[in-house]
Amino acid sequence: MIPELGNFALMLASVLALGGACLGLYAPKEPVLQNGVLSMVFGQWAFSLLAFVALVYAFMVDDFSVSYVANQSNSLLPWYYKISAAWGGHEGSFLLWILIMGTWMLAFALRSDQYPERFTARALGVLSLLNLGFICFALFTSNPFLRLIPLTPADGADLNPLLQDFGLIVHPPLLYAGYVGLAIPFAMAVAALLEGRVDATWARWCRTWTNMAWALLTCGIALGSWWAYYELGWGGWWSWDPVENASFMPWLAATALVHSLSVTENRGTFKSWTLLLAITAFSFSLLGAFIVRSGVLTSVHSFAVDPERGMYILIFLAVVVGGSLSLYAARASQSTANVSYQVLSREFFMLMNNVIMVVSLAVVLWGTLAPIGYEALTGGRISIGTPFFNAFFVPLGLVLLGTLALVPVLNWKRTRGQVVASVSQAFGLALVLGAVVWFALDPASLLVAGAVTLSVWVVLTHARQLWLRLGKGRVPAAYLGMTLAHLGFAMGTLGIAITATQSVESDVRMSPQSQIELAGQQVTFTGVIEVLGPNYRAQQGVFIVTDGDTSYELRPEKRQYFAGGNTMTEAAISAGFFADTYLSLGEPLDGGAWAVRAHYKPLVRWIWIGALLMAAGGILAVFDKRYARQRRRQEAPVAKVAAT
Amino acid sequence: MSRASLFVPLGVFLLILGLGYVGFDLGARNELPSALMNKPFPEFNARLLDTPERSLTREDLLGRPTLVNVWATWCPTCLSEHEQLMLIAANTDVRIVGVNYKDNPDKALQWLEQFGNPYQWVLDDRDGLLGIEMGVYGAPETFLLDAQGQVVYKRIGDINPRVWRSELKPRLLALDVSIQDFGEAKAQSEQKGEQKGDQKSDQKGDQKADQKGDQG
Numbered sequence: 001m002i003p004e005l006g007n008f009a010l011m012l013a014s015v016l017a018l019g020g021a022c023l024g025l026y027a028p029k030e031p032v033l034q035n036g037v038l039s040m041v042f043g044q045w046a047f048s049l050l051a052f053v054a055l056v057y058a059f060m061v062d063d064f065s066v067s068y069v070a071n072q073s074n075s076l077l078p079w080y081y082k083i084s085a086a087w088g089g090h091e092g093s094f095l096l097w098i099l100i101m102g103t104w105m106l107a108f109a110l111r112s113d114q115y116p117e118r119f120t121a122r123a124l125g126v127l128s129l130l131n132l133g134f135i136c137f138a139l140f141t142s143n144p145f146l147r148l149i150p151l152t153p154a155d156g157a158d159l160n161p162l163l164q165d166f167g168l169i170v171h172p173p174l175l176y177a178g179y180v181g182l183a184i185p186f187a188m189a190v191a192a193l194l195e196g197r198v199d200a201t202w203a204r205w206c207r208t209w210t211n212m213a214w215a216l217l218t219c220g221i222a223l224g225s226w227w228a229y230y231e232l233g234w235g236g237w238w239s240w241d242p243v244e245n246a247s248f249m250p251w252l253a254a255t256a257l258v259h260s261l262s263v264t265e266n267r268g269t270f271k272s273w274t275l276l277l278a279i280t281a282f283s284f285s286l287l288g289a290f291i292v293r294s295g296v297l298t299s300v301h302s303f304a305v306d307p308e309r310g311m312y313i314l315i316f317l318a319v320v321v322g323g324s325l326s327l328y329a330a331r332a333s334q335s336t337a338n339v340s341y342q343v344l345s346r347e348f349f350m351l352m353n354n355v356i357m358v359v360s361l362a363v364v365l366w367g368t369l370a371p372i373g374y375e376a377l378t379g380g381r382i383s384i385g386t387p388f389f390n391a392f393f394v395p396l397g398l399v400l401l402g403t404l405a406l407v408p409v410l411n412w413k414r415t416r417g418q419v420v421a422s423v424s425q426a427f428g429l430a431l432v433l434g435a436v437v438w439f440a441l442d443p444a445s446l447l448v449a450g451a452v453t454l455s456v457w458v459v460l461t462h463a464r465q466l467w468l469r470l471g472k473g474r475v476p477a478a479y480l481g482m483t484l485a486h487l488g489f490a491m492g493t494l495g496i497a498i499t500a501t502q503s504v505e506s507d508v509r510m511s512p513q514s515q516i517e518l519a520g521q522q523v524t525f526t527g528v529i530e531v532l533g534p535n536y537r538a539q540q541g542v543f544i545v546t547d548g549d550t551s552y553e554l555r556p557e558k559r560q561y562f563a564g565g566n567t568m569t570e571a572a573i574s575a576g577f578f579a580d581t582y583l584s585l586g587e588p589l590d591g592g593a594w595a596v597r598a599h600y601k602p603l604v605r606w607i608w609i610g611a612l613l614m615a616a617g618g619i620l621a622v623f624d625k626r627y628a629r630q631r632r633r634q635e636a637p638v639a640k641v642a643a644t
Numbered sequence: 645m646s647r648a649s650l651f652v653p654l655g656v657f658l659l660i661l662g663l664g665y666v667g668f669d670l671g672a673r674n675e676l677p678s679a680l681m682n683k684p685f686p687e688f689n690a691r692l693l694d695t696p697e698r699s700l701t702r703e704d705l706l707g708r709p710t711l712v713n714v715w716a717t718w719c720p721t722c723l724s725e726h727e728q729l730m731l732i733a734a735n736t737d738v739r740i741v742g743v744n745y746k747d748n749p750d751k752a753l754q755w756l757e758q759f760g761n762p763y764q765w766v767l768d769d770r771d772g773l774l775g776i777e778m779g780v781y782g783a784p785e786t787f788l789l790d791a792q793g794q795v796v797y798k799r800i801g802d803i804n805p806r807v808w809r810s811e812l813k814p815r816l817l818a819l820d821v822s823i824q825d826f827g828e829a830k831a832q833s834e835q836k837g838e839q840k841g842d843q844k845s846d847q848k849g850d851q852k853a854d855q856k857g858d859q860g
Contacts, residue, residue, distance in 0.1 A: 325654040
């Protein structure tokens with residue numbers, strides 16, 4: 001009964017989405033109809049929430065007559081994984097996507113008193129249209145509420161053990177919040193094109209939403225990388241997998257958008273370019289969904305292949321992206337704003353950022369899609385791997401770091417030479433440090449020394465300028481946010497450079513009581529014991545790691561899950577700010593010996609801390625005074641809607 | 645900026661869309677889950693669970709349609725499909741061969757004794773090597789081989805009455821396997837059941853001897 005209610009709620013949401021799309025895009029002048037759009041947005045959210053709660057309920061009560069529950073859950077699963085199992089597979093994760101879409105729309109509607117009524121209606125109309133597409137996709141090709149009656153299985157097939165993890169509980173919701181959040185700047189861009197009005201005010205409205213979505217996307221990607229690192233059992237944090245690329249591409253476009261919006265807001269230029277980026281960023285979210293859910297590229301993340309779903313998303317993509325780009329071609333302003341700026345100016349450096357982001361985007365897109373093109377042309381299969389991406393991203397990252405170091409001292413339009421010269425002292429200091437690292441880490445490559453020098457330079461120039469500004473008085477939140485995000489970027493890049501080149505990895509055979517040395521630490525293998533978890537049993541290796549005077553225990557596991565019989569490797573990690581020690585059990589060998597994978601990874605944590613700092617910076621900037629709520633109407637219509 | 649340049653993004657997108665369509669088409673052609681589909685069952689050499697001194701090869705599976713069922717005692721779903729396999733064994737003349745996957749042989753023999761043995765042979769794959777050859781990634785999985793040893797169907801997950809009715813039975817009929825109606829009318833199977841029963845008691849005898857041998 002409850003699952004049927006959920007299904008019905010989803011149908012109601014689709015009807016409201018259709019209504020909201022028609023009424024919103026019609027952009028009524030009458031306040032009654034404008035409020036009607038807002039109510040329909042509220043209804044879409046409420047019914048999506050109802051549907052989602054119904055699905056979670058089916059999981060909690062082990063209703064294995066629901067096909068999706070039977071495939072994703074098991075009566076032995078702990079309750080928190082039963083909840084997160086609701087988004088562990090294709091159908092449920094898409095319902096979560098719809099709920100998050102509804103939540104963003106609700107948030108936009110709640111802040112709509114800041115924007116002109118017809119603009120709000122148009123943007124919500126676009127969002128409702130997108131939501132209609134999403135809900136129909138769920139209803140017609142991937143309904144999570146389908147029943148297995150009368151052949152109800154006695155127990156469920158269990159959630160994929162890879163997904164029985166804290167990472168799964170938080171990674172998809174954050175990532176989807178980022179993906180779907182990009183729909184707001186997209187809708188605002190389309191609404192602006194429809195109205196033929198793009199100006200600094202529009203950019204200011206758009207920035208808060210873009211920053212929020214971008215920050216959430218950053219967190220989601222970082223969490224995914226962290227999860228892969230400790231759960232997949234191979235100690236990597238990024239593998240240029242098509243699905244990782246699918247999340248990276250909208251991030252690159254959104255990063256470019258964040259910067260280009262700043263120029264449009266402050267200088268009123270880059271307008272068409274900003275619009276295009278807003279459309280592009282969300283288009284790549286959709287393209288990512290196509291890649292992940294159609295099975296066009298195989299990857300560890302792939303959901304079950306279903307041609308019908310892939311075709312649906314492809315058509316949806318054609319309509320949404322093709323439609324908006326046609327609108328862009330027809331309506332975007334072709335006049336270049338008469339704004340001049342010199343090379344040493346913020347505008348030019350923002351442009352540098354945008355060029356680097358777009359080039360990166362093109363590289364990732366090529367690396368992801370080229371295998372398809374190659375197969376189509378020749379019938380053969382190739383895979384484009386890490387070397388291809390590294391060949392581009394190492395120089396691109398270094399150039400980006402170099403330009404970043406100058407950013408704090410730059411002004412809009414032009415910057416005096418001596419101000420720029422002031423960063424040279426910082427460069428000298430950074431260069432010394434880089435040289436020290438180069439000698440200390442011999443025979444590390446010159447590129448690592450370069451990355452260290454440039455990251456330190458970025459940190460020094462940003463810290464110095466922040467110090468000077470703090471001395472003069474209050475610093476705006478936007479400036480603090482920018483500084484924080486740039487420091488995060490420098491920190492993350494430094495972590496990447498050091499981890500990628502300085503890690504010690506050894507795959508060894510260890511018999512009980514044997515000892516190996518790992519980057520100055522003694523690792524002793526005590527033996528393997530058996531442990532029993534709630535829905536698995538495991539062989540647990542007991543290792544003692546001694547580093548000078550301190551010693552600690554690490555217990556990697558090899559788990560056999562009862563249902564489905566999957567065997568999973570659970571790595572044991574001693575996490576440190578400066579380095580991680582990482583152990584995982586391989587296969588058992590003769591005589592009680594085991595294949596053991598032992599890694600020492602310096603600064604690996606800086607990658608994720610850096611990403612979190614970037615996200616924190618993006619959110620901090622939203623709280624700048626100039627984005628504070630400005631009421632444009634006497635009364636708040638949303639309050640009325642909520643009351644009815 | 646000329647008007648035409650505004651159309652560049654649309655052009656790029658259409659190019660990507662076309663590529664997506666082409667790739668999508670390719671994806672449908674090379675469906676990955678059925679790596680062995682319509683290919684010969686792999687060569688192997690595996691010992692029998694109950695008589696370890698005897699081993700089977702691919703040639704032993706030729707000559708008549710065969711269901712190869714991957715199972716283990718650690719797999720609850722295998723137990724839930726077991727009844728269906730027993731019914732299939734009793735009411736059709738398809739040969740069912742078990743692959744005891746990553747399991748403890750003693751436990752497996754005990755399990756067969758307790759719940760019944762639908763298999764003509766059970767292959768011992770305690771280290772999972774045959775499983776790798778077959779591309780198994782969990783239990784239960786079931787492969788249907790024609791008389792020439794070609795894999796004509798693969799099922800990941802349990803064989804339940806629905807799968808039997810809609811997927812397996814039509815394919816067996818296509819391979820000229822004789823099938824008696826069962827499910828509602830279990831009584832019909834008595835005659836065959838006796839036949840199978842004889843075979844089973846023989847196997848049980850073997851198993852006991854085997855276990856004693858192990859202990860000794």
